[in-house]
Amino acid sequence: MVNIEDYIPLVGQSVIDDLRLLGERLKGKVIQHINSTPMGGGVAEILNRMVPLLKDLGVDTKWDVIKGGESFFDVTKKFHNVLHGRSGEVTKNDFDIFLETSEENIKNLDTYGDIVFIHDPQPIALVKKRSNNKWLWRCHIDVSNPNEKVWDFLLDFIIKYDSAVFSAPSFSRKLPIRQFLIPPSIDPLSDKNKELPQEMIDSVLRKNNIKKDKPIITQISRFDRLKDPVGVVEAYKQVKRYINCQLILAGGTAEDDPEGFKVLSEVKESANNDPDIHILLLPHDDIAVNALQRASDVVVQKSLKEGFGLTVAEALWKAKPVVASNVGGIPLQIKHKYSGLLCHSVEGASFAIKQLLTSPEYAKKLGENGREHIRNNFLITRHLRDYMLLFLSLYHAEDIVYL
Ligand code: UDP
Numbered sequence: 058m059v060n061i062e063d064y065i066p067l068v069g070q071s072v073i074d075d076l077r078l079l080g081e082r083l084k085g086k087v088i089q090h091i092n093s094t095p096m097g098g099g100v101a102e103i104l105n106r107m108v109p110l111l112k113d114l115g116v117d118t119k120w121d122v123i124k125g126g127e128s129f130f131d132v133t134k135k136f137h138n139v140l141h142g143r144s145g146e147v148t149k150n151d152f153d154i155f156l157e158t159s160e161e162n163i164k165n166l167d168t169y170g171d172i173v174f175i176h177d178p179q180p181i182a183l184v185k186k187r188s189n190n191k192w193l194w195r196c197h198i199d200v201s202n203p204n205e206k207v208w209d210f211l212l213d214f215i216i217k218y219d220s221a222v223f224s225a226p227s228f229s230r231k232l233p234i235r236q237f238l239i240p241p242s243i244d245p246l247s248d249k250n251k252e253l254p255q256e257m258i259d260s261v262l263r264k265n266n267i268k269k270d271k272p273i274i275t276q277i278s279r280f281d282r283l284k285d286p287v288g289v290v291e292a293y294k295q296v297k298r299y300i301n302c303q304l305i306l307a308g309g310t311a312e313d314d315p316e317g318f319k320v321l322s323e324v325k326e327s328a329n330n331d332p333d334i335h336i337l338l339l340p341h342d343d344i345a346v347n348a349l350q351r352a353s354d355v356v357v358q359k360s361l362k363e364g365f366g367l368t369v370a371e372a373l374w375k376a377k378p379v380v381a382s383n384v385g386g387i388p389l390q391i392k393h394k395y396s397g398l399l400c401h402s403v404e405g406a407s408f409a410i411k412q413l414l415t416s417p418e419y420a421k422k423l424g425e426n427g428r429e430h431i432r433n434n435f436l437i438t439r440h441l442r443d444y445m446l447l448f449l450s451l452y453h454a455e456d457i458v459y460l
Contacts, residue, residue, distance in 0.1 A: 163185055308339065
């Protein structure tokens, strides 16, 4: 059971009092979140915690998931990649498949919310159903350099919404509707982030045949090319020439991500049976992710593109020194040389990892700064406040609202 009062020791009483006040103002409104997967990936991760907390604050909140077959999720994955700026051909057939499944969902999914809160492109077309309720489109993707064909296609839907929400200023686009900037967050009390006893961390390591006899470098991510797991293996190999260390690459695959198994086999090939590379498939095990992050000496997130990068916030909250690419929402979380190290290449990543492994005091300081930065900016309590202000603002369309 989630209880908002449990957050008082972490963020203070006044933050929780403010949330209660905002919750009261939203009494009588139904907020309906809709996305494309109940688990796997950052959006589901956030909704799993956000929905019960909003309910605890007295806000009537529901969460529905659209349905789609393999071909639909192949197309939406392609959309996701090219919106992130990756090359790829999107055909008329792809758009037809997208529209066909969208029509099915339009027919079968009841959009009963006073506020319908649509996450990402997959359910975007549901807005065709809008009546006199309010509609929000929440874009979790970095669309600063999107494939124009796909963006234009989505734009026809986006303009039907009341407002759009982006994670970082650089992601927003010129739009004829109001835009809000709201970065995501992590929940410090979830299984993924709560404190763990050392025995539990050790038992997760034992279960995965990992010994603590050499420093542990870890990247937790879906097996997705944009997370560059092969680049992480290369960086590790460069570090290994100087420092005897081990690498954990852990990730499951999300239900709406059909590419995972292919990428996993590429990673295995590049690992070439090195016994110090542990490739772990984690079928939705938050305690295991938590334990692996806590057991790490350095956490890496070498993404080529990133929405926000929740894994970075998760590691920083655990006061871990983090090496991560300077992409997407990562620089919001890491101020270079203050709350972690930013990198731009395999060489840059390996240089930074070496530096952290050989300077434990420096690494510790970065981790501590990182934890405070997350406490002040990226915990779910801040996110709840921003979302509730956003909901209220929909009923005050003429006012200018600063979040
Ligand atoms: N995650 C997980 N198990 C895995 C891989 C990832 O629980 O095997 C979690 C990870 O801890 C984080 C989320 O999934 O909470 C991924 O969010 P992020 O923003 O890092 O990336 P996304 O997958 O949304 O691109």
